[in-house]
Amino acid sequence: MKRIHNTLRHLILSIIDFFYKPFKNILPLQTFRYAAAGGANTVFDIVMFSLGYNFIFKKENFTFLHFTLTPYIASMVFAFCFSQPTGFYLNRYVVFQDSGLKRRTQLIRYLTVVFFCIIFNYLLLKLFVGYFGWYPTPSKVLATLLVIIFSYSSQTYFFFKTKTKE
Numbered sequence: 225m226k227r228i229h230n231t232l233r234h235l236i237l238s239i240i241d242f243f244y245k246p247f248k249n250i251l252p253l254q255t256f257r258y259a260a261a262g263g264a265n266t267v268f269d270i271v272m273f274s275l276g277y278n279f280i281f282k283k284e285n286f287t288f289l290h291f292t293l294t295p296y297i298a299s300m301v302f303a304f305c306f307s308q309p310t311g312f313y314l315n316r317y318v319v320f321q322d323s324g325l326k327r328r329t330q331l332i333r334y335l336t337v338v339f340f341c342i343i344f345n346y347l348l349l350k351l352f353v354g355y356f357g358w359y360p361t362p363s364k365v366l367a368t369l370l371v372i373i374f375s376y377s378s379q380t381y382f383f384f385k386t387k388t389k390e
Contacts, residue, residue, distance in 0.1 A: 233317045236261075240318070254319060258376055261314035269307035276302035308338060315379060337378050345371050 240260045247256050276299035277283060286298040293301070312334050316327065323330065345367050352363035 229317070236314070236318050254380075255376070257319045258315075258379075261318050262311075262372070262375075265307055265311045265314055268310060269303050272303035272306045273299045308335075311338075320379065334379075337375060340378070341371050341375050344374060 237257075240257050241253070243260065244251075244253060244256045251259075277295055280302065281295040281298045283295045285295060286293045312331060315334060316323070316330055320330075325333075348367035348370060349363055352358045352367060
């Protein structure tokens with residue numbers, strides 16, 4: 225299993241680092257890796273959402289125990305179950321590989337930042353669309369950009385912070 229992990233990690237790093245060359249003078253490598261891994265994971269999340277919405281939940285409400293979820297919320301939860309483990313893997317082993325923190329500590333910190341990003345995104349959309357009356361699509365783009373800045377900053381300086389040697 226460790227051999228598969230090392231091979232996969234090396235392959236991902238090789239691909240990302242290959243595309244880094246034109247951006248070398250503009251972005252630090254870690255920022256580029258974060259953007260590439262995050263972008264790929266965002267695409268993966270959208271694909272999983274679409275599969276869930278169109279083929280698993282078939283655009284119909286989903287009842288689980290005493291809860292009924294709309295198809296888009298059920299699909300969001302479905303996609304979350306796949307994209308969050310891959311997002312954590314990419315952050316731990318590709319982007320912030322020199323952290324030195326224990327996996328459990330990183331996972332708890334990662335899930336904390338994910339929780340805050342979900343709330344932050346929701347609140348920004350409510351503010352931009354509900355309060356300011358802006359169009360939803362540009363509001364979503366702006367909210368996503370702000371959440372990405374928050375996410376990167378919090379993961380770089382707190383959640384996956386490199387452990388200092390004493």
